[in-house]
Every structure is written in structure tokens, then in C-alpha cells.
Amino acid sequence: MTAPVLDVRDLQVAIGTTPVVRGISFQLAPGERLGLVGESGSGKSLTALSIMGLNRDPIRVSGGQVMLGGTDLLGLSRAELDRVRGARISMIYQDPASSLNPLMTVGAQIVEAINLHDKVERGQARARAADLLGDVGVPNPRQRLDAYPHEFSGGMRQRVMIAIALACQPEVLLCDEPTTALDVTTQSLVINLIDRLCSERGVATVLITHDLGVAAGFCDNIAVMYAGQLVEQSSTGTLFANARHPYSHALMSATVDLGVDVTTALPAIAGQPPLPGTIPRGCSFRPRCPRAVEACADEPIDLLSLDGSLVRCIRPISSDPGSGTHPGTARDAAVDTPAAQERMPNA
Amino acid sequence: MPEAALLSVKDLVKVFPSREGKELRAVDGVSIDVRRGSTFGLVGESGSGKSTLSRCILRLLRPDAGTVSFDGQDMASMSAARVRRLRSRIQVVFQDPHGSLNRSKAVSDIVGAPLAAHRSGNRAARSARVAELLDLVQLPAAMAARKPRELSGGQAQRVAIARALALNPDFVVLDEAVSALDVSVRAQILNLLRELQGELGLTYLFISHDLGVVRYISQDIAVMYRGRIIEVGPREQLFAAPQHPYTRLLLDAVPIADPSRQRARMRLLGEQTGASDRPDLPDDAGCRFRSRCPVGADRERCATEDPRLEPHAAGGTLAACHYAGEIS
Ligand SMILES: Nc1ncnc2c1ncn2[C@@H]1O[C@H](COP(=O)(O)OP(=O)(O)OP(=O)(O)O)[C@@H](O)[C@H]1O
Ligand SMILES: Nc1ncnc2c1ncn2[C@@H]1O[C@H](COP(=O)(O)OP(=O)(O)OP(=O)(O)O)[C@@H](O)[C@H]1O
Ligand code: SF4
Ligand code: SF4
Numbered sequence: 030m031t032a033p034v035l036d037v038r039d040l041q042v043a044i045g046t047t048p049v050v051r052g053i054s055f056q057l058a059p060g061e062r063l064g065l066v067g068e069s070g071s072g073k074s075l076t077a078l079s080i081m082g083l084n085r086d087p088i089r090v091s092g093g094q095v096m097l098g099g100t101d102l103l104g105l106s107r108a109e110l111d112r113v114r115g116a117r118i119s120m121i122y123q124d125p126a127s128s129l130n131p132l133m134t135v136g137a138q139i140v141e142a143i144n145l146h147d148k149v150e151r152g153q154a155r156a157r158a159a160d161l162l163g164d165v166g167v168p169n170p171r172q173r174l175d176a177y178p179h180e181f182s183g184g185m186r187q188r189v190m191i192a193i194a195l196a197c198q199p200e201v202l203l204c205d206e207p208t209t210a211l212d213v214t215t216q217s218l219v220i221n222l223i224d225r226l227c228s229e230r231g232v233a234t235v236l237i238t239h240d241l242g243v244a245a246g247f248c249d250n251i252a253v254m255y256a257g258q259l260v261e262q263s264s265t266g267t268l269f270a271n272a273r274h275p276y277s278h279a280l281m282s283a284t285v286d287l288g289v290d291v292t293t294a295l296p297a298i299a300g301q302p303p304l305p306g307t308i309p310r311g312c313s314f315r316p317r318c319p320r321a322v323e324a325c326a327d328e329p330i331d332l333l334s335l336d337g338s339l340v341r342c343i344r345p346i347s348s349d350p351g352s353g354t355h356p357g358t359a360r361d362a363a364v365d366t367p368a369a370q371e372r373m374p375n376a
Numbered sequence: 377m378p379e380a381a382l383l384s385v386k387d388l389v390k391v392f393p394s395r396e397g398k399e400l401r402a403v404d405g406v407s408i409d410v411r412r413g414s415t416f417g418l419v420g421e422s423g424s425g426k427s428t429l430s431r432c433i434l435r436l437l438r439p440d441a442g443t444v445s446f447d448g449q450d451m452a453s454m455s456a457a458r459v460r461r462l463r464s465r466i467q468v469v470f471q472d473p474h475g476s477l478n479r480s481k482a483v484s485d486i487v488g489a490p491l492a493a494h495r496s497g498n499r500a501a502r503s504a505r506v507a508e509l510l511d512l513v514q515l516p517a518a519m520a521a522r523k524p525r526e527l528s529g530g531q532a533q534r535v536a537i538a539r540a541l542a543l544n545p546d547f548v549v550l551d552e553a554v555s556a557l558d559v560s561v562r563a564q565i566l567n568l569l570r571e572l573q574g575e576l577g578l579t580y581l582f583i584s585h586d587l588g589v590v591r592y593i594s595q596d597i598a599v600m601y602r603g604r605i606i607e608v609g610p611r612e613q614l615f616a617a618p619q620h621p622y623t624r625l626l627l628d629a630v631p632i633a634d635p636s637r638q639r640a641r642m643r644l645l646g647e648q649t650g651a652s653d654r655p656d657l658p659d660d661a662g663c664r665f666r667s668r669c670p671v672g673a674d675r676e677r678c679a680t681e682d683p684r685l686e687p688h689a690a691g692g693t694l695a696a697c698h699y700a701g702e703i704s
């Protein structure tokens with residue numbers, strides 16, 4: 030594998046003294062597209078914000094490393110970080126309303142991002158800003174540059190943020206629910222645009238999404254998050270064909286597609302996820318897991334490799350599609366494969 | 377207006393001034409009837425006027441033309457006192473959950489605010505109701521003391537839903553209200569909305585870009601494009617036999633959770649929907665979808681005559697297309 034451009038190692042984030050993100054590790058090769066999916070509140074946004082160094086009190090990174098190229102972003106001063114952000118790594122935030130400046134025109138905000146990357150003459154920067162706005166499907170882009178965010182629709186604001194993130198021409202792009210307000214054709218326009226950046230310019234991308242259809246089409250690999258940890262990480266094809274962790278499996282079964290039966294209630298995972306600070310002993314998913322046995326409560330469950338995937342479960346769903354009833358234990362399967370933590374190269 | 381309509385919108389127009397002097401007709405003559413106890417789904421292009429339409433219905437924006445009647449009464453002609461009373465019966469979940477929650481208030485105060493404003497019960501009864509509401513939307517009780525900025529996107533969205541349901545409203549506008557929820561919580565919220573509808577007869581206007589969700593929850597569905605409804609009809613007909621080329625395009629673009637098929641479709645769609653310098657509206661009198669239409673791009677009539685929303689022989693929906701139902 031080519032050297033990773035982003036290497037997140039055992040990232041831990043706490044709110045006060047309560048751990049919220051509990052040891053996340055992943056690597057991104059140039060051009061790679063990684064999906065981050067999972068339960069609402071599991072720590073996806075905090076993971077991305079922590080990589081960007083954008084956490085505010087009382088949230089802080091309490092451990093781990095975020096290596097961009099050879100530099101640990103977590104060790105940088107504020108000024109150094111400011112130079113990296115925008116120029117080398119940028120983020121599309123989940124919440125456009127509070128990330129755009131309401132007092133600045135849309136055009137000025139995109140131009141500002143362009144200038145972060147390289148200083149170009151004003152007229153040229155405006156032309157490029159209009160192109161970017163057109164690229165994300167905003168009609169009349171040249172005229173719309175002079176509008177303020179409140180004059181845009183929700184989905185148009187979201188696309189302004191995408192234009193800003195792309196203006197920076199980053200090496201790494203973190204996208205937090207970038208298309209939640211976009212109709213499906215505009216969504217495909219935007220996803221294709223990001224996809225081209227990955228394949229043509231080698232931009233490495235993390236896509237946080239609840240839309241498993243979008244993840245299916247875009248991502249090379251997908252990591253599933255639950256209660257602050259990764260519970261499964263596999264290639265996209267493998268995960269969709271045969272999710273091994275009971276949570277990922279349940280998640281995949283709860284999608285509402287055009288074929289669902291409209292006369293019955295939708296299937297959902299019973300119960301609620303644990304709150305940070307009240308994570309049960311042993312496996313975090315145990316109180317909701319249909320496969321749980323007593324041993325699941327004994328000790329923390331490790332993320333172990335299993336047929337090329339990483340799975341945090343001692344009774345993973347069988348790899349034989351159609352039968353979920355004969356669990357081989359992950360511990361057995363992992364006897365001579367190194368644990369996930371050991372896969373990480375030493376810088 | 378059909379007898380059973382709780383909400384009836386007629387020929388609504390909302391114009392925004394735009395910088396270059398040319399006005400933007402964000403809602404350009406829209407009529408809908410929302411039947412009592414049913415869900416009306418609204419889908420369409422981003423920027424097509426869905427939120428503007430709902431803001432006009434809620435009287436948060438003053439329409440430039442057209443009428444909105446609720447329970448048979450024109451809202452514009454109602455007395456201030458009656459509008460205030462109506463406020464408790466009509467609730468909304470705004471598109472941007474974080475932006476619509478008061479930053480300085482705790483979740484319990486936000487959810488309890490409508491109860492307090494309408495002096496519903498005493499303090500103890502109100503806090504019991506708040507606890508019940510949080511439980512309904514699958515938020516742990518411990519969230520009650522949090523401020524909005526301490527919530528994830530999906531948690532904030534559920535607070536907005538809880539607030540909208542607090543007063544047992546008759547009519548709820550849900551604008552992209554489940555878009556930040558994981559699929560399991562989304563399923564729970566959709567089940568909840570349907571249960572409440574069954575038990576209390578709630579009526580919903582449900583705006584979403586997620587066609588699977590809209591199909592599941594709505595009995596009637598309208599598709600908007602650049603300020604107009606271009607197709608409207610019962611769920612079964614709209615999904616089984618869409619007549620407008622834009623509706624077909626939307627249905628073809630719904631992502632499917634099958635990696636190899638979805639990748640191929642995504643590539644193909646990307647080629648078809650390449651970005652361009654699109655105008656808001658065409659300069660001529662023709663169909664506003666023409667520049668993207670696989671059917672009418674070269675047809676004379678599409679360039680000269682604006683199609684009206686009307687029934688066609690081919691299907692059970694109303695469609696604004698001269699060649700409705702024709703396959704490209
Ligand atoms: N400032 C804060 N103070 C306290 N708790 C917080 C704060 N910000 C986030 N949290 C909590 O941290 C957890 C993780 O939040 P995060 O925003 O990362 O979730 P998420 O996975 O992005 O969820 P969603 O899919 O709903 O956006 C949540 O339970 C949230 O309530
Ligand atoms: N306050 C305003 N001033 C000027 N133009 C506005 C204003 N609010 C909305 N618009 C414009 O009206 C059009 C319709 O916007 P609206 O928010 O209704 O779209 P929408 O269908 O809800 O889109 P989305 O799905 O992206 O939320 C857009 O072109 C938008 O730029
Ligand atoms: S470890 Fe046990 S409780 Fe946890 S997911 Fe696996 S089977 Fe379920
Ligand atoms: S009227 Fe013509 S251009 Fe418009 S949607 Fe129908 S076929 Fe296409």
C-alpha cells in the first residue's frame with residue numbers, strides 16, 4: 030500500500046473527563062474514499078472535528094495521533110494548524126447554517142477560501158468562485174455570488190460549503206453529511222464531483238453519511254461506528270454482502286428503500302445506544318444485541334481481523350451468507366492474524 | 377376544495393427581489409390540498425421552493441398572491457387572536473435543526489416552551505410531558521439538561537421533533553426532519569409519526585429528498601421544480617407510473633444499497649447531470665425543465681408553451697408536461 034496521507038491512530042476524545050471517542054484508528058491512502066457510518070451520536074462528527082483540531086471546550090483530544098504526511102496535527106501550534114487547515118485538509122461541516130458567515134456574501138466566502146490556497150487577482154478569484162458554485166449545480170452562479178446565505182435554500186447553503194471546501198484544493202477532505210439536504214440528482218452531481226477529485230487529483234476523502242446508498246456507490250471502504258468505537262471496517266462490497274458485526278448487520282437491514290412495505294412498521298434496532306460515560310462493561314452493543322451471550326459482558330471486545338475485515342465481536346455473524354447461526358468466534362479466526370492495533374506502521 | 381382537506385393552498389406565489397433586478401419567483405403558482413389525517417409528501421430539486429412554500433403556509437412569509445386556508449378558513453382574513461390559537465394546532469420542524477433551537481436554552485426548556493407559552497398544565501405536569509416527549513423521540517432523559525451545541529446533528533433534530541409534538545398539534549410541517557438520523561432511529565421516528573397519525577389523526581406536510589422515506593410515509597406526493605409543482609398524485613400512481621420526465625429522473629437517481637450496481641449508476645448519472653451554467657428560469661415562454669429534458673429538448677411546443685399541471689391519459693397523476701408519460 031502507498032504511504033497513507035492520513036493516519037489516525039487510536040484517537041481519543043473526551044468531554045470533560047467522559048470519553049466519547051474511544052480509540053479510533055484508520056488510514057487513508059491518496060485518492061481513497063472511506064465511509065464513516067453509524068448511529069446518531071456515536072462520535073462521527075467529533076472524530077472529524079478532532080482531526081481538524083476544531084474542538085471547543087469542554088471537548089478535547091485525550092489521546093492518539095493524527096498524522097498528515099509525516100506531521101502529527103495534534104502537536105501543532107494554533108498558527109501552524111491554521112496553515113494546514115484549508116490548504117492541506119478541509120472539511121464540509123454537518124451544519125451549514127452555523128459554519129457560514131451570515132454577514133458575508135456567498136461569493137466573498139468562497140473567494141476567501143480560494144485565497145487561502147493561492148493568491149489570485151480579484152476578478153480571477155471571483156470567476157473561479159462562480160465556476161465552483163456552478164459545479165455544485167447552483168443556477169445563475171455569477172449573479173448568486175452576491176447573495177447572502179439567508180437568501181439561499183438549505184441545500185444551496187450546503188453546496189456553498191462544499192464549494193468552499195473544494196476551493197482549498199486539499200489533500201484530505203472530510204465530508205460530514207454533505208448531501209443531507211440535496212435532491213437525488215443534485216446529490217449525484219456533488220458526489221460525482223468529489224469522486225472525480227479522488228480519482229483525478231488523489232484527494233483522500235472521509236464521507237460521513239447516514240445514506241447507505243450513497244456510501245455504497247462512493248466508498249472503497251466503510252467503517253461502522255457505535256458508541257465511540259469502530260465496530261466493523263471492511264471493503265464496501267464485503268460489508269454490504271455480509272456484515273459481520275450484529276450492529277452493522279442491523280443497520281443495513283433498517284434502510285428504507287423504494288421497495289419497503291408501506292403497510293407495516295419499519296424494522297428498527299430495539300433499545301437506545303448507551304450515553305457516553307455509561308457504556309456497559311464488555312461489549313457496548315450487548316444490551317441491544319440479539320446474539321449476546323454471557324461472555325460478551327466479561328471484558329472489552331477488541332477489534333480483530335476476520336477474513337480481511339476488522340470486527341469487534343466475539344460472536345460475529347457467519348461469513349456464509351444466509352446463515353447467521355453458526356458463529357465461529359472472532360478470537361479463533363484471529364489466532365494468527367495480527368490485531369488491528371498492530372497493523373499500524375510505526376511512522 | 378375537497379371536503380376532507382385540512383389545508384388548502386391555492387395559486388400561491390412568493391417572489392424574492394434579486395440583485396440583478398430580475399425577480400426570483402421562488403414559488404410560482406402552487407396549489408395543494410392536504411387531506412385531514414393524511415401525509416402529503418413534497419419532494420423536488422434543491423432550491424425549488426419547498427421551504428418557501430411551507431413558510432408561506434406557516435405565515436412566516438407573506439405570499440405575494442394566492443390563498444392558504446386551514447380548516448376551511450382563509451388564514452389571511454383571520455383575526456390575530458384566531459391566528460394565535462391556530463399556532464398551537466400548527467407546528468413545524470425546520471430544515472436546519474441546530475439553527476432553529478435557541479442556543480442559550482436547555483433541551484427541557486426548548487421542548488417545554490410551547491407548553492409554557494400556551495399555559496398547558498402546571499410546572500410538574502409540563503416537566504412530565506417533556507420527559508415523555510424525549511422518550512418518544514428516543515432521547516435519553518439525561519439530554520434534558522443539555523444545550524443545543526452539546527447535541528449531535530441527529531439529537532438536535534429529535535429535540536425539534538419533540539418540541540413540534542408537545543402540544544398535540546393537528547398539523548405538522550416536517551422539513552427534512554429525519555435527514556440527520558441514522559437509519560434505525562429514522563425508522564423509529566417514522567413509526568412514531570405514523571402511530572400518532574393513527575391514534576390522534578395528525579396531518580403532516582412532509583418535505584424530504586429521501587424518496588424511499590417519502591414513499592413510505594405519504595399518501596399523496598407532489599414534485600417541485602423551479603417554483604412549480606410539476607407532478608402530483610397518489611403514492612401508488614406516482615411511483616408506479618411517473619409521467620413527468622423530471623419525476624422519472626428523480627426515481628432513477630435514488631441511490632441503492634448495492635455497491636456494484638450503485639457505482640455503475642452513479643457514473644452514468646454523473647455524465648447525464650453534468651454541471652452547467654443553468655439559469656433559474658428559461659428566458660422564453662417554454663417549459664422550465666427543457667434544458668435538462670431528455671424528451672422535449674428539441675421539440676417546438678416545449679420551447680414556446682409553458683405546460684400546465686393537468687391530467688393525462690397515460691397515468692393517474694397530474695403532470696405539467698406536453699408529452700407526459702412518453703418514454704425517452
Ligand atoms: N459540546 C458537547 N458537550 C457535551 N456533549 C457533546 C458535545 N458535543 C457532542 N456531544 C455528545 O457527543 C456524542 C458524539 O457527538 P457527535 O456529534 O460526534 O455524533 P455523530 O456521530 O456525529 O451523530 P449524528 O449522526 O447525530 O450527527 C453525542 O452523544 C453528543 O451528544
Ligand atoms: N429570503 C430570501 N431571499 C431571497 N431569495 C430567497 C430567500 N429564501 C429563499 N430564496 C430563494 O428561493 C428559492 C427557493 O428556496 P427554498 O428554500 O424554498 O428551496 P427548497 O426547495 O426548500 O430547497 P432545499 O431543498 O435546498 O432546502 C431559492 O432559489 C432561494 O435562493
Ligand atoms: S460481542 Fe456479543 S454482544 Fe457484542 S456484538 Fe458480538 S455477540 Fe453481540
Ligand atoms: S413539456 Fe417538453 S420540455 Fe417540458 S418536461 Fe415535458 S417534454 Fe420535457
Ligand SMILES: [Mg+2]
Pocket residue numbers: 073074075123205528529530
Ligand atoms: Mg454528526
Ligand SMILES: [Mg+2]
Pocket residue numbers: 182183184426427428471551
Ligand atoms: Mg428547504
